[in-house]
Amino acid sequence: MPELPEVETIARTLAAQITNKVIARAFLPYPKSLHAGHRHFAETLPGASILRVFRRAKLLLIETKPVELASLTLVFHLKMTGCFLVHPATKEYDKHTRIVFDFTDSADFSSGRLFFNDVRTFGYCRAMLPEDFPSWPFWTSLGPEPLETPDEELAGRLARHRGSIKAALLNQEIVAGIGNIYADESLFYANIAPKAQASRLEFSRLVVLAASLRRVLLQSIAECGSSIRNYRDANGDTGAFQNSFAVYGRRGAACITCGEILSFARVAGRGTVFCSHCQR
DNA sequence: ACGCGTGCCTGTTGGC
DNA sequence: TGCCAACAGGCACGCG
Numbered sequence: 001m002p003e004l005p006e007v008e009t010i011a012r013t014l015a016a017q018i019t020n021k022v023i024a025r026a027f028l029p030y031p032k033s034l035h036a037g038h039r040h041f042a043e044t045l046p047g048a049s050i051l052r053v054f055r056r057a058k059l060l061l062i063e064t065k066p067v068e069l070a071s072l073t074l075v076f077h078l079k080m081t082g083c084f085l086v087h088p089a090t091k092e093y094d095k096h097t098r099i100v101f102d103f104t105d106s107a108d109f110s111s112g113r114l115f116f117n118d119v120r121t122f123g124y125c126r127a128m129l130p131e132d133f134p135s136w137p138f139w140t141s142l143g144p145e146p147l148e149t150p151d152e153e154l155a156g157r158l159a160r161h162r163g164s165i166k167a168a169l170l171n172q173e174i175v176a177g178i179g180n181i182y183a184d185e186s187l188f189y190a191n192i193a194p195k196a197q198a199s200r201l202e203f204s205r206l207v208v209l210a211a212s213l214r215r216v217l218l219q220s221i222a223e224c225g226s227s228i229r230n231y232r233d234a235n236g237d238t239g240a241f242q243n244s245f246a247v248y249g250r251r252g253a254a255c256i257t258c259g260e261i262l263s264f265a266r267v268a269g270r271g272t273v274f275c276s277h278c279q280r
Numbered sequence: 281a282c283g284c285g286t287g288c289c290t291g292t293t294g295g296c
Numbered sequence: 297t298g299c300c301a302a303c304a305g306g307c308a309c310g311c312g
Contacts, residue, residue: 001305058306079306081290120289122306138307163283172307180305228304269285270305285311293303 002078004146004177005220005241006231007055010084014060014234015053017086021111022049023064024104030121033098036136037127044072045127057142057176060084075126075139076116082123084234085115099125142176146213149175154213155206158198165201165209166194167268178213180270181226181248186213188247193279194267219244247273 002010026045028034034041048064051071055061062074076082089112093100099116116125126136133139146154154175161168168174169183178186187194189212192205220226225239228249232238242249246256251264255275263276 003306077306079289080304119291120304122289161283167283170306268283271303283312286309288306288308291304293301295301296299 001080001179001181001228002082002225002231003058003179003182004055005182005217006225006233006239007058007060007078007177008221009225009233009239010078011053011055011060012233013237014062014084014086017234018050018062018103018114019053020050021103022047024102026099026101028099029093030098030118033116033118033121033124035124035126037129037132040072040127040129041125044069045074048072057145057172058179059139069129071130073128073130075128077124078118079120079122079124081119083117083232085117085236086234087113087115089113091115098123138172141173143172143174144176146175146177146210147217149210151207151210151214154210155203158206158209159201159203161198163198164194164268165192165196165198166270166272168198169213170268170270175213177217180272181228181245182213182216182220183270184248184273185216185246188274188279189216191279193276194272194274195265196280247275249273 023045026041044066048066051063051065053062058077060076064072066072091113093115096117096119097115098118101114103111103113157174158168161174166183166187169178186209190205190209192209220241223240224233226241227238228242247262250262251273253262255262255278258277260275260277262273265272
């Protein structure tokens with residue numbers, strides 16, 4: 001389940017592999033994975049060169065320069081099981097491959113191919129012109145990047161939410177890029193109970209939460225993300241932050257601070273692990 | 281208007 | 297050992 005640190009890691013490793021390559025052709029073993037821009041995907045993409053690969057929220061964006069247009073961007077949401085695999089041109093795709101991009105360049109006609117694989121098919125791609133972004137509601141309503149926003153501003157946005165603080169952290173309109181792992185981890189380090197009502201928490205505690213969130217995100221990025229289940233970066237490598245989890249996935253184990261057994265509850269519809277002794 | 285519950289998906293896990 | 301329900305969870309959607 002790639003969240004901000006995992007998508008950031010994928011973007012960095014993918015950028016190193018495909019920047020400046022030219023897309024010779026693209027096709028869809030599973031057509032439902034393309035949610036928008038079918039015409040551009042089929043007609044504009046062939047011949048386009050890859051300008052840059054970057055991340056916004058949990059979205060991975062591949063900006064290309066088509067032959068006759070200034071810019072066409074492939075926007076991917078990996079959801080839980082989406083991943084990218086770079087292979088030699090001879091590699092056959094498998095039953096979980098949803099989108100295939102074949103590359104070429106002037107030096108080497110067959111310079112490899114990129115697979116978008118996604119076991120559960122929740123992930124998607126959109127082929128977007130610059131003018132398409134303002135009419136995409138999910139994009140326009142995304143909240144700020146947590147690593148580029150002052151703690152006090154994040155705290156203020158969280159404080160305006162009427163529901164639980166965990167629901168606020170998961171709400172992409174309040175702050176972008178947070179999923180179940182980093183919501184639980186940041187709440188633990190801020191000593192805040194996941195079910196606490198966001199708007200009733202003291203502002204200073206929300207500032208601490210924002211700082212905790214930034215710290216866990218930065219540490220995870222430094223460790224190339226968390227590899228649980230089948231997450232891999234675009235090199236096929238695992239991250240290491242799962243070895244540093246304080247609460248996520250540790251239901252029933254001992255709290256690293258006080259030694260009490262960690263609690264489990266469903267909060268905001270998600271499995272949530274927390275220490276009922278340390279988090280109030 | 282806002283917050284919450286459900287459905288979409290399939291591989292993995294755990295209980296009997 | 298084998299079967300199958302429960303589970304994983306981001307987001308669109310419908311409801312209250």
